[in-house]
Amino acid sequence: MEIEAKLQSKLEKIFPEQSEREKASEVLAEYGKETYEQEPIRVRLAILKMAGPSIEKLHEFTSAAKGDFRDVLSWAEYPRQSKHWSATGAKKEKLVSADLNEYETWLNT
Numbered sequence: 001m002e003i004e005a006k007l008q009s010k011l012e013k014i015f016p017e018q019s020e021r022e023k024a025s026e027v028l029a030e031y032g033k034e035t036y037e038q039e040p041i042r043v044r045l046a047i048l049k050m051a052g053p054s055i056e057k058l059h060e061f062t063s064a065a066k067g068d069f070r071d072v073l074s075w076a077e078y079p080r081q082s083k084h085w086s087a088t089g090a091k092k093e094k095l096v097s098a099d100l101n102e103y104e105t106w107l108n109t
Helices: 002-012 017-027 038-053 054-067 069-077 089-108
Strands: none
Touching: 002 017, 002 038, 017 038, 017 054, 038 054, 038 069, 038 089, 054 069, 069 089
């Protein structure tokens, strides 16, 4: 499934009511308006993962992403690695694997 379709699918699952989904979409659309705001769909997915069904948290994480999108990507896609950036070897591989598995599971459910 294409990444934009994944975003729409996650929005529908997290916000089943159309009015709430529209609010959430409006908040998420705030990220990506500026030319320097990179990878808007990926970042919006990260925001959605972190915020869950909270419009308030969507605002918080969207604001954070507008400050530095890498923070939100790190929190959503690399939660274990971001706490242990200096890990190496088997420990790093375990962290990478766990983070990837968590994100892919979230993305595909």
